[in-house]
Amino acid sequence: MARNKFDVDEELESPFNPQHFKRMLTYIAPYRNRIIITVILMLVASGANLIGPFLIKQAIDTEIPDGDVSGLTLLAGIYLAALIVTGICMKFRIRIMSEIGQSIIKAIRKDLFENLQKLSFSFYDSRPHGKILVRVVNYVNSLSDLLSNGIINLITDLFSIAVIVGFMLAIDVKLTLYAMAGFPVLAGIIFIIKNAQRRAWQKLSNKQSNLNAYIHESINGIKITQAFVREEENKQIFEEVSDSYRGSWMKAVRIQFLLWPSIENISVLTVSLVYIVGISSIANGGVTVGSLVAFIGYIWMFWAPLANIGNFYNAIINAMAYLERIFETIDEKPEVVSDPNAAELKPIKGKVTFDDVTFAYEEGSPILKNVSIDVKPGETVALVGATGSGKTTIVSLLSRFYNVTDGQIKIDGVDISTVTIPSLRKQMGIMLQDPFIFSGTIMDNIRYGRLDATDEEVIEAAKTVQAHDFISSLKDGYETEVNERGTRLSSGQRQLISFARALLADPKILVLDEATSSIDTETELAMQKGMEHLLEGRTSFIIAHRLSTIQNADKILFIDNGKIIEEGTHTELLARKGPYYKLYRSQSHSLAAG
Numbered sequence: 001m002a003r004n005k006f007d008v009d010e011e012l013e014s015p016f017n018p019q020h021f022k023r024m025l026t027y028i029a030p031y032r033n034r035i036i037i038t039v040i041l042m043l044v045a046s047g048a049n050l051i052g053p054f055l056i057k058q059a060i061d062t063e064i065p066d067g068d069v070s071g072l073t074l075l076a077g078i079y080l081a082a083l084i085v086t087g088i089c090m091k092f093r094i095r096i097m098s099e100i101g102q103s104i105i106k107a108i109r110k111d112l113f114e115n116l117q118k119l120s121f122s123f124y125d126s127r128p129h130g131k132i133l134v135r136v137v138n139y140v141n142s143l144s145d146l147l148s149n150g151i152i153n154l155i156t157d158l159f160s161i162a163v164i165v166g167f168m169l170a171i172d173v174k175l176t177l178y179a180m181a182g183f184p185v186l187a188g189i190i191f192i193i194k195n196a197q198r199r200a201w202q203k204l205s206n207k208q209s210n211l212n213a214y215i216h217e218s219i220n221g222i223k224i225t226q227a228f229v230r231e232e233e234n235k236q237i238f239e240e241v242s243d244s245y246r247g248s249w250m251k252a253v254r255i256q257f258l259l260w261p262s263i264e265n266i267s268v269l270t271v272s273l274v275y276i277v278g279i280s281s282i283a284n285g286g287v288t289v290g291s292l293v294a295f296i297g298y299i300w301m302f303w304a305p306l307a308n309i310g311n312f313y314n315a316i317i318n319a320m321a322y323l324e325r326i327f328e329t330i331d332e333k334p335e336v337v338s339d340p341n342a343a344e345l346k347p348i349k350g351k352v353t354f355d356d357v358t359f360a361y362e363e364g365s366p367i368l369k370n371v372s373i374d375v376k377p378g379e380t381v382a383l384v385g386a387t388g389s390g391k392t393t394i395v396s397l398l399s400r401f402y403n404v405t406d407g408q409i410k411i412d413g414v415d416i417s418t419v420t421i422p423s424l425r426k427q428m429g430i431m432l433q434d435p436f437i438f439s440g441t442i443m444d445n446i447r448y449g450r451l452d453a454t455d456e457e458v459i460e461a462a463k464t465v466q467a468h469d470f471i472s473s474l475k476d477g478y479e480t481e482v483n484e485r486g487t488r489l490s491s492g493q494r495q496l497i498s499f500a501r502a503l504l505a506d507p508k509i510l511v512l513d514e515a516t517s518s519i520d521t522e523t524e525l526a527m528q529k530g531m532e533h534l535l536e537g538r539t540s541f542i543i544a545h546r547l548s549t550i551q552n553a554d555k556i557l558f559i560d561n562g563k564i565i566e567e568g569t570h571t572e573l574l575a576r577k578g579p580y581y582k583l584y585r586s587q588s589h590s591l592a593a594g
């Protein structure tokens with residue numbers, strides 16, 4: 001999958017497919033009955049509305065020349081009743097369609113969100129998160145009007161056109177043909193601008209996505225921006241991205257608005273033509289004044305729904321750009337999925353084997369090369385090595401966040417690619433290097449590790465990782481509300497909470513990636529005491545740069561550039577005087593110097 005950045009337009013992985021429209025209708029289908037009721041209401045409303053010019057014709061040609069006041073009053077009464085009926089129908093239509101529109105949006109969003117929850121890390125690695133967000137929020141919103149009102153309008157407008165043409169034909173066939181003369185011209189214009197319009201809206205959706213991605217990234221990085229006084233540069237970048245959005249918006253709208261004036265101009269020309277032909281017909285006695293006035297009224301009415309259909313067409317073209325992205329996201333297949341024949345991983349003992357594992361995030365650039373590891377149940381394995389050497393990658397593979405490129409990873413002798421992913425992950429407790437705190441209470445955040453844990457169990461886990469004291473010192477204790485990413489907490493406190501979360505899952509395999517790197521030495525020492533108890537009976541993988549934290553590990557693996565170059569206990573590795581020894585010495589020296 002190609003990587004993407006905020007200033008790079010995303011390529012469509014699947015071109016537009018007319019089936020998308022069919023698929024869109026499946027979201028509308030559940031509301032079929034209410035839509036039919038609305039269509040009926042709208043047909044009644046437009047029928048009532050269309051009666052107007054006919055009543056005027058009647059008044060001009062018959063009641064006024066005859067001086068028939070009661071007839072005129074009756075016509076006025078009918079007209080008023082028609083207007084009231086139109087108003088009532090419109091009121092119901094707005095209410096029903098708003099509800100349906102929102103329900104459809106909710107259903108599309110649900111599908112998007114559900115799939116986003118399943119997608120693998122590689123999906124999120126490869127694009128700015130703002131570009132994902134824009135699909136779920138903005139693009140879906142943009143569809144709402146089309147899916148609800150657009151379709152009703154289309155049906156009503158087609159009905160209106162048919163009725164209007166019927167009225168016009170009833171009044172005068174020749175004038176009707178003149179009135180239709182502009183129609184082929186309009187069809188030609190639509191045909192010519194169609195492709196340019198589609199491309200312009202596609203580009204606009206990309207630019208909107210880029211803008212969103214940059215705003216999202218800027219908000220996430222605001223502290224660094226301010227710390228490095230980068231506001232001015234960021235403002236310039238923002239203006240560039242924003243200008244690019246504005247430019248493509250202007251272009252899209254310019255193309256779009258070719259249609260509207262075309263309809264206006266064609267309708268005015270047609271009306272002029274009908275006036276010329278009509279007036280000469282009056283002179284010849286072909287049509288009455290009332291008929292011509294009514295006819296002109298109908299022509300104006302004829303072009304209004306036609307303009308609406310033009311707008312609907314525009315909306316469809318815009319929506320295509322959004323639909324493509326939305327369905328692309330709903331259809332995106334997670335790279336890591338359970339095999340269709342996968343079995344549940346039975347409760348494990350915790351034996352872990354990496355059998356000649358090779359792995360590349362991007363094809364052709366292997367990060368891990370022929371890694372083999374053997375861990376007995378209950379053993380503690382420490383992974384050490386330089387930054388970027390591949391430690392986190394090793395533990396990510398164990399949880400199957402990515403699929404191995406080559407080789408096998410086995411737990412209790414079972415290849416993890418043959419078991420269901422939830423049954424694998426449920427038996428593991430993971431504390432990632434960058435612990436994430438969700439908005440909610442501290443209690444909720446720890447309970448994320450096991451949703452059915454009691455308050456006592458949560459508190460017990462917090463006590464074990466030495467988090468209880470700091471949590472209790474907060475005004476609301478475990479009920480303290482923290483915000484997303486836990487910005488109200490220190491990094492060490494965030495680590496302690498996520499440590500407790502991993503522990504609460506009571507996993508057979510525990511992965512601690514730099515679990516204590518931000519925790520003060522005193523707390524760390526206190527944790528160390530509980531650690532042995534904590535790791536008892538579990539297989540654990542501990543990644544640490546501070547070697548003091550892993551000296552008691554059963555096995556230390558020294559990783560260098562994606563390979564294990566040394567393996568043994570702390571004492572064995574020191575005696576070997578290899579890279580581990582050097583690292584240890586350099587840390588001891590700096591500690592001593594400190």
Ligand SMILES: Nc1ncnc2c1ncn2[C@@H]1O[C@H](COP(=O)(O)OP(=O)(O)OP(=O)(O)O)[C@@H](O)[C@H]1O
Nearest residue numbers: 125361362367386387388389390391392393394433
């Ligand atoms: N999502 C990713 N996509 C592409 N490359 C990645 C990704 N994550 C890590 N890498 C690359 O893989 C290599 C190993 O990264 P990894 O995170 O496993 O290192 P590490 O040993 O855990 O480093 P550290 O000690 O800094 O945490 C690095 O060169 C890194 O650039």
